[in-house]
Amino acid sequence: MIQMNSRLHVRRQCRLLKVNRSSLYYVPKPPDPEHQAWLEMVMQQIDRIHLEHPYMGTRKMVILLRQMGITITRKTVRRLAAIMGICAVYPKANLSKRNFKESIVPYRLRNYKACFPNQVWSIDITYIPMPHGHMYLTAIIDWYSRKILEYYLADTLDKETVIAAVKEAVARYGIPAIINSDQGSQFTSDEYKKLLKQLGITQSMDGRRRWADNIMVERWFRSLKNECIYLNEYQTPRELLQLIGKYVKDYNTIRPHEALEYQTPDEVYYSCFQAA
Known part of the structure; x- marks a missing residue:
């Protein structure tokens, strides 16, 4: 909806539409092929670890991955495990209530x-x-x-x-x-x-x-x-x-x-x- 060549200034158009002006000039950076390949390799190792040790959480996974020579943080392991749809198998504390009980x-x-x-x-x-x-x-x-x-x-x-x-x-x-x-x-x-x-x-x-x-x-x-x-x-x-x-x-x-x-x-x- 924002037109660069409009008589109305871009700043004014963004303000009227309640759009952050910086997002107008943002150009998405294409994913790095080498980084994507590295992530897929890590996901394969996470899948192997989960398959053999389904009770193991992200903390221990990080330790095993580092023992394999893979430098990685727990935050990254948690994110990749979520993408894969896997989680540790153990009784979890009732820390929150589901908002979809009817489902x-x-x-x-x-x-x-x-x-x-x-x-x-x-x-x-x-x-x-x-x-x-x-x-x-x-x-x-x-x-x-x-x-x-x-x-x-x-x-x-x-x-x-x-x-x-x-x-x-x-x-x-x-x-x-x-x-x-x-x-x-x-x-x-x-x-x-x-x-x-x-x-x-x-x-x-x-x-x-x-x-x-x-x-x-x-x-x-x-x-x-x-x-x-x-x-x-x-x-x-x-x-x-x-x-x-x-x-x-x-x-x-x-x-x-x-x-x-x-x-x-x-x-x-x-x-x-x-x-x-």
Whole structure:
């Protein structure tokens, strides 16, 4: 709205519009490629530390990173961890009240045992490092069979990814009775809750101080990273998606699962429907 060639002085225009005049002349500085590459490297190390020691906070992370030769401050580690969507796993003090209590639903699965497929699903999101940047993986797992029903790779943390993952899983496998998640903003959004309500799915969320409530999908993320992501090279999101797709296929169809009496998730999932 401000015109440099107007008969009205720029100072006067800024005053009328209540705009700081210095912001008018500000030119954003493009990010330094070397600094961005360094930040991505640090984020990869933070992800590795969190994967092996999920209880570790930013103070101890800083110490471990410095032992690796990475000079960094706690403030930077805290900021990068927030971007990645991770936090230390431990009971936290009730220092503040949430302003979105109406968005939180109870955890409905305490002492609950799934007896057949599609009774309970879990959904979660994890950070995946890239050579230049990072991606986020959304996954849905069936509680009874441990089968990975759907996965969705995206470069942002938003509600659209979880909504798309749920829609794809429902289209392929039917509607579950309950779907559990953490209390992330994607799962407390009106759009996500409206979708579950339209589908007739009961929503469940991890309880406060109950980080283990969604442990099934968290353990799968850990296996994926240790057995696949960190052992292979990939350059593009397409290559990463192909790598994850192969791992999911092998996990569902080939790999025996100890908790399933060494059957594969696919064998357990589909055998129930065959018996019926």
